[in-house]
Amino acid sequence: MGTAHIYKNFDTLTHINFISLMTTVKPARNYGLDILRVIACYMVIQIHTGEFYYIGNMGLTLNTADANWVGWYNSLCRICVPLFVMISGFYLFPVSDTPAFFKKRMSRVAIPFILWCILYAFYYYFIGQIDLQTALINILKIPVNYGVEIGHLWFVYMLLGLYLIAPIVSPWVQSASRGVMEFYLALWAIAFSLPYIHLVFPEIWGEAFWNHTPMLYYFSGFLGYVVLANYIKRFHMQHRPGHYVLGVALIIAGYAITTFGFLHRLPTEKYVNTLELTWGFETINVAMMTAGVFLLFKNVTIKNxxxxxxxxxxxxxxxxxxxxxxxxxxLNAWHATLDKYFETAAIKIPLIALSTFITVYIGIKILSYLPKSKWLVG
Structure with a gap:
């Protein structure tokens, strides 16, 4: 065998090994998104803390000084769920092996969800809000809608829905041109403006009491946050000072709309569901704040x-x-303990939220040492 042939084979082998190495090396960890995940987690708790101070019986609005503090404090916190969706969506693709994807994602989300639904059923029984028969019925209703009946767990059904659609949209998200993704996001932004358009035109683009799938129906919803995260990932992950300027501008503008809308409607809206018009996760102003915060954190580096x-x-x-x-x-325990010691929600909301956040983390940390704990803590 000639020397040239040996070198040629060596170069080819080296090239193959290099390509193999490049395809198996994991990308560097994005610590900014880890920080964002922690912030979003705290924001969820603060939102639920604030609910004690503006939601009355039967969903009636409490127009009080405390409710005003909720408006100032928690308007920015409305980005919590969209941030979770964007962070999850950032790591969601590509989906190359659908069965493996479902096995990993569904099991890590669905099994803890089911276990906690069961725990909540008995929790509400032990604190006297429901009887044992209702608790058992609620457990049987988990496949139907029990998560919504225990409030915050509505999120899990939505997240599972995104996982179900992920293998279908994965090829498009990975290969779509920048212009096509921007076209989708522009229509998504219009769809997120519909809550305000409806103030002038209650029915638009095919809407009617018998038609709930109008023209931009397929561009609405949380899938847009997933597309937005991947649009940034593909075309805007490089470090640019302009991203910080844009991020701050989006946060300020979105927060102004979100807060003013809540405080302006507080004296006049009888029910919470109409009071929270500008607080919707599927509104353009909340999307603006979410995108702005994501832009600020996407390039965070940690030296140590x-x-x-x-x-x-x-x-x-x-x-x-x-x-x-x-x-x-x-949270319920901390609220019952601390609420009576302070006069204003300006102190109570952050104090109760932070106490809850720290306590729950410690509890989950302890649970994580149990065998098979991943089925309980995720």
């Missing part, structure tokens, strides 16, 4: 990831799903 504080942040981020599932039980 092994530092104690960063290790704590990463651990909280890893346990954020468990914290989300469990926090209502602890």
């Amino acid at each position: 990831p092994s530092a104690p504080l960063m290790k704590l942040v990463l651990d909280v981020a890893a346990k954020s799903y468990g914290i989300y599932l469990a926090h209502i039980m602890v």
Whole structure:
């Protein structure tokens, strides 16, 4: 065998090994999104803390000074769920092996969800809100809609829906041109403006009491946050100062609309469902704030990831799903304990929320040491 042939084979082998190495090396961890996951987790708890101070019996609005504090504090926190969706969507694609994808994603989300639904059923029984028969019926209703009946767990049904659609949209999200993705996002933004258009035109583009799928129906919903995350990932992940300027501008404008809308409607809206018009996760202003915060954090770098504080942040981020599932039980206890000691929600909301956040993290951390704990804490 000639020397030239040996070198040629060596070069070919080296090239193949290099390509193999490049395809197996994991991308660098995005610590900014880990930090965002922790922030979003806390925001969820603060939102639910604020509900004690503006939601009355039967969904009536409480027009009080405390409710005004809720408007100022929690308007920015409305980005919590969209942030979770964007972070999940950022890592969602490509879906190359659908059965493996469902096995990994569904099991890690659905099994803890089912277990916590069961725990909540008995929790509400033990605190006297329901009888044992109702608790058992609620457990049987988990495949139907029990998560909505325990409030915050509506999110899990939505997340599972995104996982179901992921293998279908994965090829498009990975290959669509920048212009095509921007076209989708533009229509999505218009669809997110419909809550305000409806104030002038109650029915638009084919809407009627017998038709709930108007023209932009297929561009509405949380899937847009997934597309937005991947649009940024594909075309805007490079570090640019203009992204920070744009991010701050989006946050300020979105927060102004969200807060003013809540406070302006507070004296006149009798029911919470109409009061929260500008608080909807599927509104353009909340999407603006979410995109702005994502732009600010997407390029965050950490010089020393092994530092104690960063290790704590990463651990909280890893346990954020468990914290989300469990926090209502602890929040109710902290509210009952601390509410009576302070006069104003300006103090009560952050104090109760932070106490809940820390306590639930410690509890989930302890549970994580149990055998098979991933089925409970996610």
